[in-house]
Amino acid sequence: MKRIYFTFLVCLAILSGCSSTKFEAEHDFEVKAFEYTNHRNEQISLGSLNGTPWLAMFIYTRCSTVCPPMTSNMVDVHTAIEKEGIENYKIVGFSVDPAYDTPEVLSNYLSYYPIENETKWELLTGYEQTEMTQFALQSFNTVVKKLRGSEDVVHDIKYFLVDQNGTVVKSYDGYSQIPTEEIVNDLKSLLQQAKRKS
Template identity: 50%
Template sequence: MKKKLVGLIGILTLITILSACSNYKFKPDIEYEVEDFTAMNHRGEEVSLEQLKGKPWLAMFIFTNCTTICQPMTFNMTTIQEELEKRGVEDYNIVGFSVDPANDTPEVLSEYLSHYTLADESKWNLLTNYDQKWIEQFALNSFKSLVKMPKEGDQVIHGSTFYLVDEKGTAVKSYTGYSDSADGVPYETIAIDMETLIKERLDK
């Protein structure tokens, strides 16, 4: 009798969890309208905000000469993509804005990205081909994020946040993109939010 009761409790718990997952509703926590832009990706292709519209995308700010957080952030983004692939999510993009465009040519960005194992490279766009003043202003206006080239040295000051941008070009959620803690970056949450955002758009 006790075994049957334990089994029944287990089944009810599983049903509750599955029900909660199916009823999950995407809730924006920010609303930043991304300014219009046209840039060049690591494949030498032109990428604009208008081209990205229609699908949600994940955004981050990095640069290839970074000696601290950029490599871990890029690796964390590859982990998020793996989560998306496991869930069968396909209609999305990943956009990395270089905060050091003078050095990060498309060729340099392509070489940088080649050191990572990507579930689907075609979803990635590491962007450059704009000037330093522009990216500093763009980051502030579009994502409320600080980007600043220091007067001395080559280590650009920038944030470690990942942003979820909806299909209309509005940043709707922000997440920790780098953490010293192993469980500090919410990989699964980001994947679920992306998946839910896409499903809700298709259901409209």
């Protein structure tokens, strides 16, 4: 009887372990094709990210309220991802103030943060304000709006997880209560699922 009970517990543990790696999408937003300039003055496109899951956020360098904490929190998430030994991922930040945020400005902004593997980061610019407003709405179902007569830009404070096929599958609080462990586990699950399919 004890042996049967022990076998049951082992099976339950195995099943629990399997189910914990199963990723369930909350969104199904197709990211529209783009080709923008990153903070290293390189061209980054949706195609160049194909096959790589990525975390997206909307920020701008003149923001003195939510953007510095969001960027700092993303650095913490990045550190956690690196500690897990995950290699295939990117962090993509779309500037919502592209007229001001040149590649040089974005590069300088990023230099203030303690990032060990900066090659994983792509801070993007090189488009019109109206284009980013449309892109954010069509690709991420979120609002980007420049306030008239002001430097301020209204934007979401979420992080978005985009899978290897360019589909937004989940979003998280990027400002106050960051679910770092959940983000890392979701990223691992996406990569494991892709590996099983290949």
